Amino acid sequence: MRKNHAQAERKIRARIPFLAVEAGKIPAFAEVVDDGYIDYFCGDREHLRRGVGCGFYDAIKNEAGRPGISRFHAAVSLNARAFFLRMEFEAAGEQRNAACGAIAPNFFREWNLPD
Numbered sequence: 001m002r003k004n005h006a007q008a009e010r011k012i013r014a015r016i017p018f019l020a021v022e023a024g025k026i027p028a029f030a031e032v033v034d035d036g037y038i039d040y041f042c043g044d045r046e047h048l049r050r051g052v053g054c055g056f057y058d059a060i061k062n063e064a065g066r067p068g069i070s071r072f073h074a075a076v077s078l079n080a081r082a083f084f085l086r087m088e089f090e091a092a093g094e095q096r097n098a099a100c101g102a103i104a105p106n107f108f109r110e111w112n113l114p115d
Contacts (some may be wrong), residue, residue, distance in 0.1 A: 015039070018059050020052045030056040032063060038074035057087045061111075073110040084109040 018030040020043075028043035038060065043052055060072060073092065076084050085091075089109035097104050 016063055018056050020055070028052045028056065030060065032060055032072070034066070034068050036069040036072045038072055041074065041076075041080065053083055054087070069113075071110055071112040073108065075106045076109055078105055078107070081107045081109070087111070 014034040016032040016034065018032075019026050020028040027046070029040060030038065030042070031040040032038050041053070041056065063069060072089070074084065074089070075095075084107075089111045092108040092110045094105060094107045097106060
């Protein structure tokens with residue numbers, strides 16, 4: 001049991017969370033793993049196009065330069081693809097996953113630290 005606890009603790013500590021809070025609610029959140037992988041980047045539909053994503057992007061970029069982070073990368077949905085391109089993430093490939101009998105494309109995007 002202790003081994004699983006220690007492993008879970010390491011995983012939790014390897015994550016950098018970002019929360020938007022408005023009127024006591026969380027309309028959006030993002031999470032970055034300590035190697036720069038953006039694992040979650042989610043927002044409530046009612047808060048889209050209100051600058052929350054751009055704010056997260058700025059906060060995430062401020063984490064650049066931490067030990068182990070030389071780039072940020074993500075597997076993004078079709079809906080999020082344009083946002084990540086606007087935020088200067090470059091195309092790095094794509095994959096197609098089967099979900100509930102339908103094909104769901106995922107797009108790999110990355111942003112490298114400037115030299």
